[in-house]
């Protein structure tokens with residue numbers, strides 16, 4: 470029994486993940502938060518901040534800025550200047566602000582798909598056209614389809630948006646793949662927005678996260694890189710994120726887009742993020758080991774319907790062979806709540822969040838198997 474085996478009833482907390490199926494016998498494996506308590510040191514930091522008693526509008530704490538810069542340096546060997554950082558209340562706002570900062574009249578945004586669904590709305594929200602470039606399955610991995618990427622990008626394309634680690638395919642792009650993306654962006658003179666929120670959640674032992682902007686100063690100059698500690702430390706309800714934007718003009722446009730639009734980041738979100746970026750307690754390594762065990766269970770159950778998850782706690786299941794009209798509804802009817810791939814521009818797929826205690830996961834996998842058997 471580990472700390473991650475504790476089953477905690479989240480009903481009554483207005484959990485978005487659990488309340489979707491309120492009153493129904495459906496176990497939720499959809500929305501990307503985990504059913505684990507956050508580490509004690511982080512809860513202590515929150516309690517200390519609450520203990521002060523006044524939770525007013527708060528400016529970015531200097532200890533957070535230095536903790537984040539040291540975290541980037543310690544983990545990825547990337548040295549960034551404090552003035553490159555723009556703190557924002559969430560990575561999703563960051564995706565939208567990046568699209569707004571890059572926007573030009575008649576401009577377009579290129580996005581390899583499938584992808585976390587807010588990416589798909591960001592270009593339209595910024596008055597830009599969305600160009601989807603479906604990735605392809607190459608044996609056991611999802612990879613860029615370079616012929617498609619080359620053909621899809623046109624003269625109006627201003628911005629390339631990626632997630633790395635990739636939600637929903639679980640890919641952690643290797644150095645060569647990131648270099649190819651960076652070369653492509655340089656050749657086409659595209660800005661890059663890289664959402665790296667899952668970078669601490671690496672399950673495959675050989676996988677190494679490389680911030681695309683750290684490849685070369687010329688790549689950094691055209692990049693907006695988005696980070697948050699909220700996923701790995703399971704406090705995504707405490708929205709706090711940061712955009713690293715080395716180019717001063719691009720940074721100015723990003724800041725301009727956010728003015729009077731995004732709210733202050735809350736003092737509790739700042740307290741949690743500061744504690745998380747300073748963490749070297751070993752909690753994260755224990756979490757990753759537990760998630761690796763969960764990943765094995767999902768892989769054993771899903772077989773060839775899934776590709777290995779290199780990073781994230783999200784499995785991307787290919788259920789096209791089942792010929793279901795509405796795969797998500799079919800599995801809900803069998804008691805498992807999954808994200809519908811169609812929302813990620815991947816119809817015929819389902820996304821399975823395995824960030825939960827193993828006992829719960831096993832119940833979910835048994836229901837998944839029953840759903841598959843019923844469809845065959």
Ligand SMILES: Cc1ncc(COP(=O)(O)O)c(C=O)c1O
Nearest residue numbers: 501559560561585632636664666
């Ligand atoms: C790739 C990716 N980006 C962003 C987010 C959400 O970030 P935030 O809650 O900071 O807006 C998620 C949540 O699942 C995600 O998977």
